Amino acid sequence: MAEYKPPTLPSPFTNTTPPPTLLTQGAEAHVYKTASLDPAIPAALKIRPSKPYRHPILDRRLTRQRIIQEARCLFKLIKEGVSVPGVLALDWEGHGGAESGWGGAWLLMEWVEGAVVRVVLERWEAWMKQNEASLNPVQREREEASARALLKRMGATIGALHKAGVIHGDLTTSNLMLRGSPQDNTATTTTENGASMKGDIVLIDFGLASQSVQDEDRAVDLYVLERAIGSTHPRSEPFFDALVQGYRESHRGAPSTLKRLEDVRMRGRKRSMIG
Amino acid sequence: MASYLETIALPHLPPSLPVHVALYRDVQNSAFLKQQLLAGNAEFEYALIDASMVLSRAHATSAVFRAVNDYIHERLKSRNVHSEIVFSLSPTNNIADSFRKFGITDSTKDLLVVKVSESPEITHDSVATHLGSSIQGTPVPFDDETLSKISDVGKIKKLYKLGALPSPGQGNAAQGDDAKRRLELSLLGAIALRGS
Amino acid sequence: MIGIGMEGSANKIGVGIMLHPEDGSTPQVLANIRHTYVSPPGEGFLPKDTARHHRAWVVKLVKEALKEARVSVDQVDCICFTKGPGMGAPLQSVAVAARMLSLLWGKELVGVNHCVGHIEMGRLITGATNPVVLYVSGGNTQVIAYSSQRYRIFGETLDIAVGNCLDRFARTLHIPNDPAPGYNIEQLAKQGKQLVDLPYVVKGMDCSFSGILAAIDGLAASWGLGGEERAREDAQAQNAAAAAADQNQDQDSKPTRADLCFSLQETVFSMLVEITERAMAHVGSKQVLIVGGVGSNERLQEMMGIMARDRGGSVYATDERFCIDNGIMIAQAGMLAYGTGFRTPLKEATCTQRFRTDEVFVQWRD
Numbered sequence A: 001m002a003e004y005k006p007p008t009l010p011s012p013f014t015n016t017t018p019p020p021t022l023l024t025q026g027a028e029a030h031v032y033k034t035a036s037l038d039p040a041i042p043a044a045l046k047i048r049p050s051k052p053y054r055h056p057i058l059d060r061r062l063t064r065q066r067i068i069q070e071a072r073c074l075f076k077l078i079k080e081g082v083s084v085p086g087v088l089a090l091d092w093e094g095h096g097g098a099e100s101g102w103g104g105a106w107l108l109m110e111w112v113e114g115a116v117v118r119v120v121l122e123r124w125e126a127w128m129k130q131n132e133a134s135l136n137p138v139q140r141e142r143e144e145a146s147a148r149a150l151l152k153r154m155g156a157t158i159g160a161l162h163k164a165g166v167i168h169g170d171l172t173t174s175n176l177m178l179r180g181s182p183q184d185n186t187a188t189t190t191t192e193n194g195a196s197m198k199g200d201i202v203l204i205d206f207g208l209a210s211q212s213v214q215d216e217d218r219a220v221d222l223y224v225l226e227r228a229i230g231s232t233h234p235r236s237e238p239f240f241d242a243l244v245q246g247y248r249e250s251h252r253g254a255p256s257t258l259k260r261l262e263d264v265r266m267r268g269r270k271r272s273m274i275g
Numbered sequence B: 001m002a003s004y005l006e007t008i009a010l011p012h013l014p015p016s017l018p019v020h021v022a023l024y025r026d027v028q029n030s031a032f033l034k035q036q037l038l039a040g041n042a043e044f045e046y047a048l049i050d051a052s053m054v055l056s057r058a059h060a061t062s063a064v065f066r067a068v069n070d071y072i073h074e075r076l077k078s079r080n081v082h083s084e085i086v087f088s089l090s091p092t093n094n095i096a097d098s099f100r101k102f103g104i105t106d107s108t109k110d111l112l113v114v115k116v117s118e119s120p121e122i123t124h125d126s127v128a129t130h131l132g133s134s135i136q137g138t139p140v141p142f143d144d145e146t147l148s149k150i151s152d153v154g155k156i157k158k159l160y161k162l163g164a165l166p167s168p169g170q171g172n173a174a175q176g177d178d179a180k181r182r183l184e185l186s187l188l189g190a191i192a193l194r195g196s
Numbered sequence C: 001m002i003g004i005g006m007e008g009s010a011n012k013i014g015v016g017i018m019l020h021p022e023d024g025s026t027p028q029v030l031a032n033i034r035h036t037y038v039s040p041p042g043e044g045f046l047p048k049d050t051a052r053h054h055r056a057w058v059v060k061l062v063k064e065a066l067k068e069a070r071v072s073v074d075q076v077d078c079i080c081f082t083k084g085p086g087m088g089a090p091l092q093s094v095a096v097a098a099r100m101l102s103l104l105w106g107k108e109l110v111g112v113n114h115c116v117g118h119i120e121m122g123r124l125i126t127g128a129t130n131p132v133v134l135y136v137s138g139g140n141t142q143v144i145a146y147s148s149q150r151y152r153i154f155g156e157t158l159d160i161a162v163g164n165c166l167d168r169f170a171r172t173l174h175i176p177n178d179p180a181p182g183y184n185i186e187q188l189a190k191q192g193k194q195l196v197d198l199p200y201v202v203k204g205m206d207c208s209f210s211g212i213l214a215a216i217d218g219l220a221a222s223w224g225l226g227g228e229e230r231a232r233e234d235a236q237a238q239n240a241a242a243a244a245a246d247q248n249q250d251q252d253s254k255p256t257r258a259d260l261c262f263s264l265q266e267t268v269f270s271m272l273v274e275i276t277e278r279a280m281a282h283v284g285s286k287q288v289l290i291v292g293g294v295g296s297n298e299r300l301q302e303m304m305g306i307m308a309r310d311r312g313g314s315v316y317a318t319d320e321r322f323c324i325d326n327g328i329m330i331a332q333a334g335m336l337a338y339g340t341g342f343r344t345p346l347k348e349a350t351c352t353q354r355f356r357t358d359e360v361f362v363q364w365r366d
Helices: A056-079 A117-134 A137-163 A215-232 A237-248 A254-267 B030-039 B057-072 B081-088 B095-102 B124-134 B144-150 B153-159 B173-193 C047-069 C088-105 C114-126 C162-172 C181-189 C210-222 C227-239 C242-247 C257-283 C298-310 C327-339
Strands: A021-025 A030-035 A042-048 A087-091 A105-110 A114-116 A176-179 A201-203 B006-008 B019-025 B047-050 B111-116 B138-140 C002-007 C012-019 C028-036 C078-084 C108-113 C132-136 C141-147 C150-156 C287-291 C314-317
Touching: A042 A056, A056 A087, A056 A105, A056 B173, A056 C257, A087 B057, A087 B173, A114 A117, A117 A137, A117 A176, A117 A215, A137 A176, A137 A201, A137 A215, A137 A237, A137 A254, A215 A237, A215 A254, A237 A254, B019 B057, B019 B124, B019 B144, B030 B047, B047 B057, B047 B081, B047 B095, B057 B081, B057 B111, B057 B173, B081 B095, B081 B111, B153 B173, C002 C047, C002 C088, C002 C114, C002 C327, C012 C047, C012 C327, C028 C047, C028 C327, C047 C088, C078 C088, C078 C114, C078 C327, C088 C108, C108 C114, C108 C327, C114 C132, C114 C141, C114 C150, C114 C287, C114 C314, C114 C327, C132 C257, C141 C257, C150 C257, C162 C181, C162 C210, C162 C257, C181 C257, C181 C298, C210 C257, C257 C298, C287 C298, C298 C314
Parallel strands: C002 C078, C078 C108, C132 C287, C287 C314
Antiparallel strands: A021 A030, A030 A042, A042 A105, A087 A105, A114 A176, A176 A201, B006 B019, B019 B111, B019 B138, B047 B111, C002 C012, C012 C028, C132 C141, C141 C150
């Protein structure tokens, strides 16, 4: 088995001091934390390396298309006032020629300080499990109201996204952030946990995003998130109706999308194939 | 005259390519400076930018970064890295048009000057000396506070086709900050995406 | 334990005999016999004709398999057959034969999901323990990973199968169906140089091929590369070794038939590798197993290998004996189920065209 090698950085990030810190390494892209164009302000750097298994012409075409698509979606959303990281710089051309050069692409984005909603909900679910027995009905009600409020804000933000004509394509609780929320689990020691669920929702990772205003695409976006919440946060699943409520109030097209969501749920992924 | 010439090492760019930036108000000899550019006078190879078209430090820095990054990867669209900086401010691919809209004109009063140290001879001191003797104007700090007095937000929004965005300075302080951030990020996005 | 496996969900009828030694050592293939119904160039195989072919061959193949395995009927423990998915009429002819043998010999039946058969055979042959599985054939395109007693489908085609896309383009070009249209496309693609632009449709872990087929059929038509006439020229050109080189002399000009095959393969295989990689990242696996007829394509194996290597993992693939539909894969999966006590009573020993991989309860794995 080949020895694992961390990915190498493309120019100009070979100059960066201190070097960018690798955060995640997905199938498509590597994400780093680094400086923005102001050394005092951090930024997120997303690198889409070239895929050597593909024909070089096809590879460059896809890498380029996708980084541009992602940047265009973010650009559009910033203009529409939707809460997403802004585009700071972009390079889709690669360099050094098709044969020996670097055929990848990169996108430098605003850094979002906070925790992903997955962590926030996991923290809350763990806290609830631990403290459930000692909560009186009022306290319990208050905790659940905080969770509902969080999901409602998520719904409102997704509504704003759809209203702006963008489909995220990969909505999970890992791609929604709570700005300002602590990243570690220190908050669980407080007597009231709901407080840690306040803050603005920011949508991240537009690697699979596209532009569409179709109810079908919007409904599938929501359905993907519903399934993700169901599998990752079983205790929060009953609050999905709060998310739906937040979404419903977000824009005029929401009711017809939510109607379509019912169909998408019925359909599920149970499409039978002819063998 | 006090010099505000600032030498900036932009993150991610080679340390051998520092960027010198100076901002002037009440410039008296814009027509002369423009003439030197047109004549191709090598001593006057600067990015000479109409500062009223610059919203903020981040706005200018973003254009400089794009131009220098394109320069080190050998894909300039215009004559040199300095003309490329002016071109990089533009959201469109029309080079001549970008000079007309963002570059110095005969009547420019507020001027942003950028020089990239392409060779070791170009230093902070050499640039400061040359600018001191060439530019008839009042040096001011290159910061957001100063730029906020200079920039023509209405014109910037129009050129970047961002007319629908709220203007900074309207509503309360928080709304104003948010509007500024949104506008600035929109400019940065437009610069990054030009030609895509 | 000895089992017979009978497969006939598409144009191949296969009979295989497997031995699962009592001591738990590695299962052995005792016989693996197959006969393929080949339709003329430019035509696909029709269910009615394929079923007739299977009926005509099934008895002969069972006899031959028993002979080759040196196994008597008494030694056989169970008869495994493909319950689905697949084409109705061919599935039926094999199911009828399996029921007949069950009654005749007094053996128990095990209905097997064809896709699970591919996966289990691939795991057995390659030794991959818990891979992400890319199942690619004329009827199926799925990315599968195992999780709590099910082979779960992470991604799949939204319309036609990748093998169907290749087969149908072979028909457009009148490429022979012998030994397999995909095999002949692969050979022709080796002479291709120029990559023509085709749609590339991946949505998350799903993909679509019908638009690509329409586009490349359109290109073949507009360049006049389809049909019998050009196929004949192609066959003649193969005799003259230089012909292929000549065809490719002027790049970026008119594409050749080889260029189209090359471009089609490069495009659809890139899509398959991409969705597989996404699934691997999702479940955190470094192994990938390719099964199904298209899995014997060496270019696909090569591309998958490069991807897996870059992730610090490896690709497992099998050759045409095991990749292409066969009887032993049905025996293998059937016997694993049989070992856990699974039986298919005679009155339930029917077949079904639609049978999803994730419907099977995989009791034999942890």
